[in-house]
Structure formats: C-alpha cells, structure tokens
C-alpha cells in the first residue's frame with residue numbers, strides 16, 4: 001500500500017495532540033518500543049481509555065508519558081509498581097500497564113517488582129532493559145554485564161547482572177517474555193499476551209542506548225547494537241537444546257513462562 005507523505009502515521013491517533021517531539025536521543029530503542037506497544041493496543045481493539053500507563057523515572061519512563069493519549073501516571077523513581085497496585089485495586093476494570101527501565105524496576109524498585117510478581121498482581125510490566133542508567137548519564141545498573149565500563153565503573157563492572165526474567169519467574173510471575181528492540185512485531189504480540197493475561201505479566205525488552213551503553217561498552221551506535229541484539233537472540237525452544245556455555249552472551253527470547261492458554265512463542269522469528 002502506498003502511503004502519501006501527508007497521511008497521518010497509523011499510531012498518531014494514540015498520541016496526545018501537541019506531544020509529538022520526543023525526549024529520546026537519535027537511535028534510541030525507546031521509540032520502537034512506544035510504537036510496538038501502541039500497535040498492541042490497536043490490535044486488541046477497545047479504547048485506549050481502558051488503559052492506565054504507569055511509568056517511573058528514566059528515559060523509558062517517557063515512553064508512555066506524556067505522549068500516549070490515555071490516562072498516564074509518571075511517578076517517582078522505582079515506584080511505578082506501587083502506584084500501579086493502587087490503580088488496579090481502585091479500578092480493577094482498567095488495563096494497567098507499567099513501562100519503565102531496568103534501573104527503575106530492578107534496582108530501586110526491585111522490592112516492588114518481586115512482591116507484585118509474588119502476588120501475581122494483574123498488571124503488565126514492560127521493562128526496557130538498556131543495561132544502564134540512561135537518563136542520568138550512564139551509571140552501572142543491576143543489569144550491566146560484568147566487565148562493562150560505565151561512568152561509575154570506569155574499570156569495568158565487577159558485579160554479576162540480574163536476569164530480570166528469571167528473577168520474576170522465581171518470584172511467581174505467571175507470564176514472562178523477553179524480546180529485543182530488533183523484534184518489534186514480537187514485542188507487540190508479547191504485550192498483547194501480557195495485557196490479556198489475568199495475572200502478573202512481565203515483558204522484558206532489551207533495547208539499545210547508543211549514547212551511553214553503546215559508547216561505553218564498545219558496542220557502538222544504534223545499527224550495530226540492533227544487529228548484535230538480533231544476532232545474539234536465541235528462541236526459547238532452541239535454547240532448551242543448548243548448554244550454559246553455548247548461551248553465554250545470548251538473549252533467550254520468546255515466552256519464558258506462558259500461561260496454559262497462550263501458545264508458546266519461542267519459535268517465532
């Protein structure tokens with residue numbers, strides 16, 4: 001289909017009028033994620049007013065707020081799941097979706113994350129894992145791989161990173177998926193499954209932060225970072241046949257914990 005230059009973007013109807021200039025750096029993965037999440041909203045039908053998007057502080061916190069033309073809450077650092085819990089208790093009819101960063105959800109907000117998973121709270125958490133604190137200038141995060149230099153680990157991080165998907169799985173999450181910003185269609189499907197799932201849904205999206213992580217780690221700019229994410233992703237069914245050594249440095253992608261009703265998505269390209 002030919003789209004004329006003046007045609008509105010198909011997702012523009014979900015963007016607040018006057019909020020079309022984003023805070024994201026050129027090449028950031030967050031714009032791809034915003035688009036993929038809105039595609040999920042679009043494909044599920046219904047009204048965007050059925051949703052409440054809750055975010056914390058960080059670049060990823062700007063994905064939904066103030067851009068999405070829905071109810072959005074931009075909360076304090078590490079606290080979006082606490083706010084989302086309150087929203088869900090007050091308005092169980094709403095689809096409550098948290099979108100925030102790996103630092104926000106896995107470091108300062110780590111306790112809220114594991115307890116929401118333990119309670120199997122009916123919210124969807126989309127965790128943008130760029131492996132660093134992006135917004136504040138490239139500090140080490142609990143997801144930063146060992147050895148990677150950051151502004152606070154100039155000689156390389158000596159700590160082991162969290163696998164956030166395994167963390168929430170162990171805590172009791174009933175839907176867990178991982179994709180990367182190089183898999184926009186799969187992100188859309190995972191977000192749909194998460195939102196339609198009744199219980200705690202966690203969708204990790206590995207994303208490029210070329211400005212900090214790419215520069216400090218040596219992965220480079222956005223395009224090589226996206227190639228790395230694509231080329232190092234292993235579908236979950238294939239990963240089951242590989243040993244830990246073969247999975248070193250790879251991202252296992254797909255539905256890692258799937259509710260019985262959902263078809264496993266691990267084989268999807």
Ligand SMILES: Cc1ncc(C[n+]2csc(CCOP(=O)(O)OP(=O)(O)O)c2C)c(N)n1
Nearest residue numbers: 057058059060077101102103104133134135
């Ligand atoms: C209580 C508190 N501590 C620290 C900060 C500073 N701060 C703001 S965003 C951020 C880290 C964000 O990292 P992440 O959640 O990974 O989001 P990203 O920017 O990488 O998308 C920090 C430490 C803050 N705003 N409030």
Ligand code: SF4
Nearest residue numbers: 024025028059134209
């Ligand atoms: S600092 Fe990194 S994560 Fe933040 S907007 Fe820029 S590229 Fe994206």
Ligand SMILES: [Mg+2]
Nearest residue numbers: 101102132134
């Ligand atoms: Mg981050």
